[in-house]
Amino acid sequence: MPGVGRILVRRAIALSIALVIIVMLTAVIMEATGYSTKVWLAIINEQVRALQMQLQQRQVPIDEQREILETYKENLTKIYGLDKPWYVRVMPLVQRTLVFDLGITTKTSPAEVAGVSVPVRVADLIFITLPRTIVMLTVAYLICAAIALSIAPRLAYRHGTLLDRGVITYAALFNAVPVWWLGMVFLFFFAYNLRLVPTSGRGIIPLINNFWQDPWNNFIGILHYAALPVFTVVIVLLGSWLYGIRAMVLRVVREDYVLVAKAKGLPEKLIARRYILRVMAPPVTTYVILALAGSLGGYIITESVFDWPGMGSLYYAAITSADVPTILGLTYVLTLVYVCARFLLEVLYIILDPRVRLG
Amino acid sequence: MSEKRVFMRRIDKITRTIKASFKEVWGYTTGKVGIILLFTLISISIYAVLTMPPRYGDLVWFNPTYWEENPQLVPPEWVSVFGVEYAKQASANIEYPFNVTRDPRTRYWSIEFKYSYELDAKATPQGILIKVYGIKVAKYGDNIYLPIIEAYVIRPDNLRVMLAQITLSTEGVNKTVDRIYVDSPYLVRIDFTRLAVELANKLSPVYNITLRPDDISHLELSYLFGKPVMIGNETHPESLEGTYTIVVKFMYPPFLTNPRDAIKMVRFVVKGTAYGFMGTDIRGRDLAQGLLYGFPVAMVIGVVVAAISVLIGVFMGIISGYYGGLIDEGIQRLIDVLGNIPLLPILVLIGAIAQQMFTEPVQRLGLILLVLIVFGWGGLAIVVRSMTLSIKEEAYIEAARALGAGNRRIIFKHVLPQIIPYAVASMVFSVPSAILTEAGLSVLGIRHGMPTWGAILADARNLGRLDVWWWIVPPGLLISITSLTFVLLGMAIERIVEPRLRTA
Numbered sequence: 101m102p103g104v105g106r107i108l109v110r111r112a113i114a115l116s117i118a119l120v121i122i123v124m125l126t127a128v129i130m131e132a133t134g135y136s137t138k139v140w141l142a143i144i145n146e147q148v149r150a151l152q153m154q155l156q157q158r159q160v161p162i163d164e165q166r167e168i169l170e171t172y173k174e175n176l177t178k179i180y181g182l183d184k185p186w187y188v189r190v191m192p193l194v195q196r197t198l199v200f201d202l203g204i205t206t207k208t209s210p211a212e213v214a215g216v217s218v219p220v221r222v223a224d225l226i227f228i229t230l231p232r233t234i235v236m237l238t239v240a241y242l243i244c245a246a247i248a249l250s251i252a253p254r255l256a257y258r259h260g261t262l263l264d265r266g267v268i269t270y271a272a273l274f275n276a277v278p279v280w281w282l283g284m285v286f287l288f289f290f291a292y293n294l295r296l297v298p299t300s301g302r303g304i305i306p307l308i309n310n311f312w313q314d315p316w317n318n319f320i321g322i323l324h325y326a327a328l329p330v331f332t333v334v335i336v337l338l339g340s341w342l343y344g345i346r347a348m349v350l351r352v353v354r355e356d357y358v359l360v361a362k363a364k365g366l367p368e369k370l371i372a373r374r375y376i377l378r379v380m381a382p383p384v385t386t387y388v389i390l391a392l393a394g395s396l397g398g399y400i401i402t403e404s405v406f407d408w409p410g411m412g413s414l415y416y417a418a419i420t421s422a423d424v425p426t427i428l429g430l431t432y433v434l435t436l437v438y439v440c441a442r443f444l445l446e447v448l449y450i451i452l453d454p455r456v457r458l459g
Numbered sequence: 460m461s462e463k464r465v466f467m468r469r470i471d472k473i474t475r476t477i478k479a480s481f482k483e484v485w486g487y488t489t490g491k492v493g494i495i496l497l498f499t500l501i502s503i504s505i506y507a508v509l510t511m512p513p514r515y516g517d518l519v520w521f522n523p524t525y526w527e528e529n530p531q532l533v534p535p536e537w538v539s540v541f542g543v544e545y546a547k548q549a550s551a552n553i554e555y556p557f558n559v560t561r562d563p564r565t566r567y568w569s570i571e572f573k574y575s576y577e578l579d580a581k582a583t584p585q586g587i588l589i590k591v592y593g594i595k596v597a598k599y600g601d602n603i604y605l606p607i608i609e610a611y612v613i614r615p616d617n618l619r620v621m622l623a624q625i626t627l628s629t630e631g632v633n634k635t636v637d638r639i640y641v642d643s644p645y646l647v648r649i650d651f652t653r654l655a656v657e658l659a660n661k662l663s664p665v666y667n668i669t670l671r672p673d674d675i676s677h678l679e680l681s682y683l684f685g686k687p688v689m690i691g692n693e694t695h696p697e698s699l700e701g702t703y704t705i706v707v708k709f710m711y712p713p714f715l716t717n718p719r720d721a722i723k724m725v726r727f728v729v730k731g732t733a734y735g736f737m738g739t740d741i742r743g744r745d746l747a748q749g750l751l752y753g754f755p756v757a758m759v760i761g762v763v764v765a766a767i768s769v770l771i772g773v774f775m776g777i778i779s780g781y782y783g784g785l786i787d788e789g790i791q792r793l794i795d796v797l798g799n800i801p802l803l804p805i806l807v808l809i810g811a812i813a814q815q816m817f818t819e820p821v822q823r824l825g826l827i828l829l830v831l832i833v834f835g836w837g838g839l840a841i842v843v844r845s846m847t848l849s850i851k852e853e854a855y856i857e858a859a860r861a862l863g864a865g866n867r868r869i870i871f872k873h874v875l876p877q878i879i880p881y882a883v884a885s886m887v888f889s890v891p892s893a894i895l896t897e898a899g900l901s902v903l904g905i906r907h908g909m910p911t912w913g914a915i916l917a918d919a920r921n922l923g924r925l926d927v928w929w930w931i932v933p934p935g936l937l938i939s940i941t942s943l944t945f946v947l948l949g950m951a952i953e954r955i956v957e958p959r960l961r962t963a
Contacts (some may be wrong), residue, residue: 113489114795115799116791117801118795118796118800119799121796122799122800124601124807126804126808129808129809129812130808130812133812133815133816134816135812135815135816158498164806219774235865260712272489272943272947272950273943275942275943275946276939276941276942276943276946277935277942278895278898278899278901278935278938278939279603281898281916281931281935281938281939282901282935283933284919284920284925284935285932285935286924287925288926288928288931288932291925292925292926293926299925321832322821371573376511394587400803400804400807400903401803401899401902401903403919405902407716412597415804415807415903416903416904417903419811419903419905420904422811422815427807427808428808428956430804431805431807431808433800434801434804435800435804438801442799443677
């Protein structure tokens with residue numbers, strides 16, 4: 101199948117180009133606007149001040165102090181590359197980012213999200229928090245998929261009934277509600293008022309980090325923390341899931357071959373399994389993967405509302421503490437995950453849809 | 460003349476089309492609800508714009524002195540419907556003293572202003588504010604004198620409790636000035652340490668409970684507006700309903716001329732425990748006001764981003780589909796790259812930068828909106844391109860070309876009119892995304908400095924006050940209702956332009 105291979109290679113190249121362009125764009129934005137310069141200058145000044153304190157404690161003469169400080173500052177400026185114009189600084193930054201050399205952060209609030217102490221490598225921060233985000237979302241998506249796939253086909257059979265209309269209304273309503281706001285409201289009800297669940301997800305860090313010491317209790321603990329975020333995401337997502345899958349089923353149910361199968365007198369269950377669900381596999385997979393990959397970034401806000409110690413909270417901490425390496429690294433990794441998912445989708449499509457595979 | 464008639468006819472045709480589409484949209488339940496909501500939103504926005512003072516953000520919303528008279532973090536007044544009792548918010552400007560007397564021995568003037576506050580609920584007012592405007596400077600030869608100020612409260616049980624006793628310092632007062640604190644008032648500060656001692660001394664004998672000043676500290680206002688009761692072994696304040704008279708007394712030396720005119724005005728404020736229609740936030744800001752002025756901002760954000768990105772999408776799509784070749788290839792690859800970029804992370808980054816680069820809120824918000832537009836047109840352009848491709852092959856296009864019509868005429872006369880319905884539907888659908896994104900970015904810590912619904916939510920979140928329902932529920936509800944409006948309208952319009960969906 102040379103055709104398939106060529107399609108995949110072409111997509112891979114396009115996606116890689118997109119990835120590189122994004123990283124370059126990010127680097128240019130940060131460097132050309134003077135954003136990172138400002139942050140680095142602040143760090144340099146801090147370090148110079150620290151040295152000055154040391155010198156003063158050792159009672160070095162003033163003139164000598166000034167000289168030492170000046171050379172120190174010059175050195176630092178050179179190390180951070182601030183003596184060169186921005187377009188010279190961009191390329192090495194892009195190169196380093198692409199090979200995951202994301203630098204080190206000295207800010208405490210991003211490190212606290214991961215549950216480690218500073219200084220820490222940004223790559224480590226991200227690889228600690230990324231799985232936490234994916235786990236929460238995957239669980240929510242699996243629940244949605246299970247409910248939607250079992251209910252939506254039945255709705256499609258009985259479209260137009262009261263129940264069907266109710267589901268559509270629910271979908272329309274929750275399409276307009278931001279997940280993170282519903283999260284805030286649920287926090288108000290279930291965490292602050294009823295005290296059923298914790299108000300912050302931070303407590304999950306020790307449970308995950310020492311999971312194998314007491315797996316059963318830790319698992320229960322994690323459930324306790326994860327219940328509300330997962331519940332919120334499911335409530336909001338379920339509407340569009342039901343609506344989307346119902347529409348797909350409706351389209352398939354009206355196909356001629358389904359009618360033929362019915363006319364043949366095949367049992368409903370068999371029709372559903374063999375004639376409907378099998379055909380729906382590719383579009384549903386697309387739906388799942390695109391939604392998951394595309395919204396990984398979208399849950400940044402939701403996660404930070406719940407203080408769930410994943411990438412979203414890391415992002416929030418990085419922004420509020422102006423932590424340049426972490427912001428850049430997160431942007432890169434999120435884009436990378438998204439691009440990889442897009443590629444995975446292409447591959448899955450070829451596997452699932454015989455028309456693409458054999459055509 | 461004829462040109463005018465052609466123009467009129469065209470206008471007539473457009474209004475007829477709009478009327479017809481309106482009727483059709485109105486025909487669906489979703490459309491009906493959507494239209495009603497849309498008109499409500501637009502009317503509120505117009506009202507807000509007309510009543511909004513210029514530079515509202517700087518001068519009002521972010522100006523702490525504007526809100527100093529409001530109680531902080533109190534619920535809306537209508538909570539009383541649910542049986543919650545609250546102390547009323549009350550204020551008055553008193554221009555004339557009720558009593559001007561002279562001490563028979565010292566010949567000192569004493570000029571008194573009073574204000575009565577009715578406490579009619581089991582609640583404690585959040586505070587008392589006494590502002591004095593235009594204090595006359597008494598002069599005697601080369602010396603200047605300022606009054607001694609005393610403030611006290613006469614309680615329903617006739618106890619008199621001193622709030623403050625202050626001698627104004629003449630230091631730095633210019634001799635040529637007649638009055639001080641003319642524009643910005645002098646704030647009489649309550650001396651809480653003294654108040655605790657006074658309350659302990661005066662309440663203990665009357666209510667037969669031994670109170671120490673330590674018991675009262677931090678609960679001064681609760682005891683000022685209440686009485687001590689014993690619960691188990693501990694004393695607790697219980698609010699005492701009735702009339703409280705707040706009196707401010709100014710004592711001037713004997714040579715003061717025209718004592719009735721010595722003070723221009725005294726403003727009394729008793730901060731309640733509920734405020735207005737929407738309550739207040741932690742800085743005492745009236746949330747109803749912030750929410751009201753969030754309407755036009757949200758509408759502008761949503762509509763501007765949607766309209767511009769749809770315009771770009773239609774333009775790029777038609778160009779791409781109609782002309783083909785290198786232009787097509789270029790545009791398609793650009794859309795590919797844009798479509799592969801996850802939007803939110805980039806927005807977060809740019810928002811963080813805008814926060815540092817610009818100081819003007821309009822610029823910061825503008826940059827965020829610009830990014831939304833840049834990333835917003837790709838999807839529509841793909842659809843428009845494929846539509847253009849199929850329209851291009853139709854026989855009537857060929858006929859038009861044979862008749863000598865130019866590209867521009869064909870595009871505007873034959874291609875565009877078929878695309879417009881889709882463009883409108885897509886625009887209506889994309890309005891909420893900009894509003895939601897702005898709000899989300901605010902909550903994530905990107906500050907642009909405009910009083911938007913998202914910014915109000917972000918304040919509550921940054922201060923960790925998700926337990927304050929009147930602060931977090933209304934802004935999100937408004938965001939949701941606004942997006943719901945456009946979702947409903949979009950659903951109705953979509954059914955009209957896509958007849959296949961009608962049965963569903």
